[in-house]
Amino acid sequence: MVKDFVRNGDVLSAAALAALGVYVFIEAWPWPYYNDDGPGPAFFPLWYGVIMVVLSLALIGTTIANLPKAETPDWQGISRAMITWGAFAISAVLMNWLGFAISFALLTFFMITYVFHKPPVMAAVVAVAASLGFYLVFPFALSTALPTGVFGF
């Protein structure tokens, strides 16, 4: 019972949102609530901070009242998604040095080979073609700026 409660996603997310509500309240507390010109910058955040905590407690309460048996998460699926997200984040960081074209090609290559288990040759062809396509559509045809790196593109 206690294990199911702790592992329940609703309880965890409600606790996180309650913490956010408390943070909003504490952060907004020193700001003026009301001044000569009318409501101050704390007026709105203080109210929705309190409401966030109340809603979170309500969600925890309803979850306890009707506690379902904790489902075993599909860790394989979650790790696949997290690896994709991590690769996406790393490619964004690399854009500072390598620029959009190379970083995006690397991300595409990684996703096709590692996440979708396709042949590396095919992945390389798609990565180069997609990166080139983006470059032709955005900076070349539409004059839209993309992140550039040490190579100037």
Place this chain on the structure above:
Amino acid sequence: MDVLGGLLHGFSVALQPANLWWCFVGCFLGTVVGILPGLGPAATIALLLPLTFKMDPAGGIIMLAGIYYGAKYGGSTTSILLNIPGESSSVVTCIDGHAMAKNGRAGPALGIAAIASFVAGTVGILLLTVMAPPVAVFALQFSSPEYFALMCLGLALVVLLSGPSLIKGLMALFLGLWLTSIGTDLFSAQARFIFGQSELLGGMDFVVVAIGVFAIAEVLASVDAGDKTHMLPVPKGMRNLLPSWEELKACRFAFLNGSITGFIIGILPGAGAAISSFIAYGIEKAFSKHPEKFGTGVPEGVAAPEGANNADSGGALVPLLTLGIPGGGTTAIMLSALVLWGVRPGPLLMTESPDIFWGLVASMYIGNVVLLILNLPLVPVFAQILRLPVHVLFPIILGISLVGAYGVSGRMFDIGLLIGFGLLGYIMVKLKYPTAPLILGFVLGDAMERALRQSLTMSQGDLSILVRGWISATMLACAVLILLLPLLGRFNKARVQAIAEGG
């Protein structure tokens, strides 16, 4: 000059070869801009504005207006096909439009969006033609309390978008309200929740948040599903790529609803196309014989918001042209363009510059036909995007997302935010939190806070100002009613059961 005489004069201006050409250029550019997330109509008009300085003002405003309403046509394409809303007004189209695409009805969804845009866009212009002066006078009655009530009504629709758990919907809504308050408070210059990051002083852009919680989250959830992820089905044959007669018949009320809701809300400065599309969707669901099917891919769920989104353009031009009050960012840039050409929008525009007022109105009738001709034949072409295998499509979606986020401000910081919101959206999907209320809160929260604070400043803290006027009182009563209905046990049980049956 009466309305008919003015309109005939307008057609004589708009049908001149040069103006027809600028109308086509504007519509085409607008469609392209609408398809590409991050490059919105406001940015495009701002970019092209210097090119129009040497143009004839009538041709210039015809082209800029073409970009404005053309972008709204194009905005539905990526919402339906890739679940990427290019504009805030396209968020609602994602709900049923992308569900239709998943059900193998991408072509009909695009077709319905184009037809709804044409019908509602034309109705919007028709209403602009005949109702501009009297309606503008009514809109002048809207003060801060009325705007606050309007925002409350929009937010109350969270109930209709929440899914089985109302608490989760409300929590997502308040998360959106918090996110929109990040940045500098315009009343007091107080920096709020910026975590020491100067980049957050200007707040976060809608495009970054929406692409993160919709598009990136969709890709991550699909990768999570692994073998269960299949290519979205695209049926063969032109007949299957266009909406059926039954689907169009089912959308009759949605076309009307979108047209009227979009036009009325478009007139109100600051309300914007996003709220009109949300409200049209809410009305459509509330009056539907099968509300449980909304969210699973019903054509009315595409027709109503897309129609409202386009009728809004006609409405937004009412205060711009008759009062000189821009309703949003794009119309504000159009106002500055008119001023730069030496044209003064206002009650005298119709008599002082009939070429511009009536030429623009007439060109919008022509522009809507141009857009329909441009868009319907392209539906099968756009639908082919879904034939791409997922291992090619997903990196491309991530690439478009990166370009969209970077295009907002040219800062790597926005890409960092995009990554964060992508993770947030994925967590919300995994934990079955609805993402639409978060976006609704983010889009409307800022305007709502501003309206409430202005109201209380006007009344020196007296809350009764919010219900003193009949317009605000009626809208607040409707909002409260919508929020209280689920508390009635029987209603909520039926609502939850209906949503569960609808999948």
